[in-house]
Amino acid sequence: MSKNEFVCDCNIIHKDVVDSTIKKMPDEFLFIKLSQFFKILGDVTRTKILFALDQNEMCVCDIANVLGMSKSSISHQLSTLRKIGIVKYRKDGKEVYYTLDDSHVKQLFEVGIEHVEHKSKNLLLED
């Protein structure tokens, strides 16, 4: 009787595969961190903000104008991005200037765009 029979509502079909995969799985903490990071990129507004900041340093008002959204919503999102440390800012008078603070974001965009373009190409071929 294996432990796993108590965990899931089905029998183990391939015990060897299951066991070897479990051994290779990183710990819970990494998965939580990893998915939290991807979740940040999983929102249109944040994706746009990050893409925009990758082009230029900008104040909140600038970003709001580029995206055509309210200062408040942008500020809320920037606060999210600040908390997980992928943007940084400097104050200058009344304005707060934001910049990208993560080299990985750019890399992820590149791979992500490659994916999107690859998939839309497939879509065309499927027609």
Add this chain to the structure above:
Amino acid sequence: MSKNEFVCDCNIIHKDVVDSTIKKMPDEFLFIKLSQFFKILGDVTRTKILFALDQNEMCVCDIANVLGMSKSSISHQLSTLRKIGIVKYRKDGKEVYYTLDDSHVKQLFEVGIEHVEHKSKNLLLED
């Protein structure tokens, strides 16, 4: 009077920056597709499933056992992953075997893990 004054509840601080950034922004469709793709990776369960499938081809029951979750929840998630085309499957008798169907996922994991490890290193330094 610029168009943008009607779009946002604030004045444009840096019209040149705003305009040049707007020019560089890809169209809405790309942002939607891009964030949809990242959103898929922004869930702990899906991240684990994809990581597991990157190690081995597995049936639903196997995956459920590896993650310690119900068949039903895994099946729901696999359906999501199928719909956007990042996993594929083959039927063999009663079992359905899933595999990764996207080379980009692996790349994204690598960059993502790099990010997470970089950030946790920073966390240690800040103490």
Add this chain to the structure above:
DNA sequence: ATAATAAGTGAGCATATATTCAACTAACAA
């Protein structure tokens, strides 16, 4: 000091979504 403006923030609302539960289908075995 007072007014104006950039930015931040908490509450509330609307929407999205992850899991559970129960019912169902498909394939195999006795």
Add this chain to the structure above:
DNA sequence: TTGTTAGTTGAATATATGCTCACTTATTAT
């Protein structure tokens, strides 16, 4: 045929989250 098991699916529930609104803070100008 009947029972068993792998997998799927729809509905319901609980939770998360993005935006708006109203208010506050900080800074500058008059």
